[in-house]
Amino acid sequence: MLRVPSKEAVDALLEGLNEPQREAVTAGAGPLLILAGAGSGKTRVLTHRIAYLLRTGQARADEILAITFTNKAAQEMRERVELLVGRATRAMWVMTFHSACARMLRAEAHRLGYTRQFTIYDSADSRRLIKRCIDDLDIDPKRFTPRAMQAQISDAKNKLRSAEDYRKLVGSFFEQTVADVYESYERELHRANAMDFDDLLFRAVNVLELFQEVRDRYATAFRWVLVDEYQDTNHAQYRWLQLLSGEHRNLAVVGDDAQSIYGFRGADITNILEFEDDFPDATVIKLEQNYRSTQMILSAANALISNNRGQTVKHLWTDLGEGDTIKVRELADEHAEARYVAAEIERLVDEGVSRSELAVFYRTNSMSRVLEDMLVRAQIGYQVIGGTKFYERAEVKDAVAYLIFLLNPSDGGAFTRIANSPKRGIGQTSLSRVLAHAETMGISPWEAAAGADEVPTLGTAARRALERFMATMERLRERVESGAPVGDILEDVLRETGYRDALEAERTIEAQGRIENLEELVRVAREYDATAGAESDTAGVAEFLQQIALLSDADQLQDDEGLVTLMTLHNAKGLEFPIVFMIGAEDGVFPHSRALDEGGLEEERRLAYVGITRAMRDLYITYARRRNSFGAESYGLRSRFIDEIPRELTDQPDRNAVGAGRPAGFGRVASWSTAAAASDEALGGGGGGGGGAGAASVFRVGDDVVHAAFGDGVVTGVEPGGIVVVNFAGEGRERKLMADYAPIRRR
């Protein structure tokens, strides 16, 4: 099968690459670290390297394992490689960590006591199970919230710590409790033949470590391992890669420590920083020429990130020209901010910019709401990435749970979800009895339900209802086993279980919406049948379910739809847009207060760096003086990140005028506030109250003050910019407030 490499074909692959890119593409065997600055063409390098390996005959397609961060990136990578080498490359493993592990585990999980039909639990499923464990253990869910337990357990798994390992390290009562929950959770997961996201990695590593023949097989097969976004790998992923590349040592990783933004999820930035320690013979290549952004944008990004310590030194440069200054705007509140963004988008579209060239980034998903309202009103088409709603809807989860239970009879969670949905007279009590029976007899929930006669204390009505239900399920299971298309099976499920009928009987708008969602799900299934089903021999319900479970937010992104794109900064990684708006640049929002509490300032800064470097041509940064976050209003201070951008790179060069000796609310000439006022006026919207005060901000350290929302406090600091630092008694912490706008007065 090896092709004779044609020199012309190989040369063509290297055309148009700069020197370091070319080095990275042609580097020979052995460990390879590519430090790729933002916009330096790392995807290009990866795809060309794969194509190069194939073209020169150094690799067969089935010897390549290429890991990306999202399914969408994987698909794109495959397409681009195929374009370069001019043929299909189905044998190549190009996928996310989680997909690759799931695929491996389908084949090997029986060694760990799972069947190949194991269910993948998303975080909501996992949290539900943890909640149940907490209840079963009689632990107070107020003191030990499922959320906190889940975070601890996830953290442990990412570090490859089993429940027993965790228990050995317990150092407090809290951790003691976590250990109990962790143990019980693991037992329940295993009993349900289910794995959570972290298990996919953890168990994959287990299999490779425990079974030499498995390790040998995969490590020999994958002669070349390539990893994108290496800075975001956690310890489990790191270990998995070590095991897989142990044989040939052809591990090529691409990443940028300045863009490491998943520390909160266990990503370990030292993986990339210490790559050279792991592989002293590694070839290291830096890609520093940026092909995306103007110099103005790059300089801002460079200046910002230089406030972080311990980054590897990179000098991003571009020859795309200077570009326009960064537009910074202060607005009265989040509505004014949204209005400003919408109006600016309208203006740009009028000028001939396509909506698909525009993106708005924010720190938290909830911030899209106000913006969406405004865009709808302005009739600007948009798409929101993330906050994945569709697969979280009850009706969609129900339909999926039916499919899961048909495949995995051990999944008590799925059974619980569907048994009485639609209502068929199997209530909470009967359900518990069936599940308890299953547990004591050591049989699956399916078996217990199917043999309802054997379940003691079950009422006659419940017994009959269960029999009918399980007869239907048996029929459907035969359909699944016959290998019918997923779309057909799903239709059968919705019809024969009476799910659709029950919704139709409701005759409400909401029910109609749910029916439409289910139709959408059927469409997705049919599409799966038509594409993945046609080309893969493993197609079927199991694969379909896996695909759904491992779908990431970023995967829903559509290109060239004539839509403005809205997403969180996290989802923006790896993307680029000619014009970018970053909104909500206020201390507390971004950097997020929770992150600050946990010492995550540097990661927040990297997040800002990611956001800024997505912009190709124009960058807008906005912040609001007042924001309604969570019932109450809060008064923010513009983000320190804005101040870390040299002011000559912005269109507000005189911002130091703010506060610095500003006479009581006047003399705001050339201050940030002027820009705010101007933009509010330009938009014809009053922008609400906010500014009114104007009273001299004559607070002094030691003053006793009272705040409308936070209550009594004492001034502990006065900062330039009309800022007062107040320690509020009720909260036991300090807040920074803008004296001119915050509703505080001296007591």
Added chain:
DNA sequence: TATAATTCTCTTTTT
């Protein structure tokens, strides 16, 4: 057993 009413938490970011 099912629904309605009411209380309570929650907002970081996500595979």
Added chain:
DNA sequence: GAGAATTATA
């Protein structure tokens, strides 16, 4: 201010 979870009522 919304969604889930809990409690009260039919």
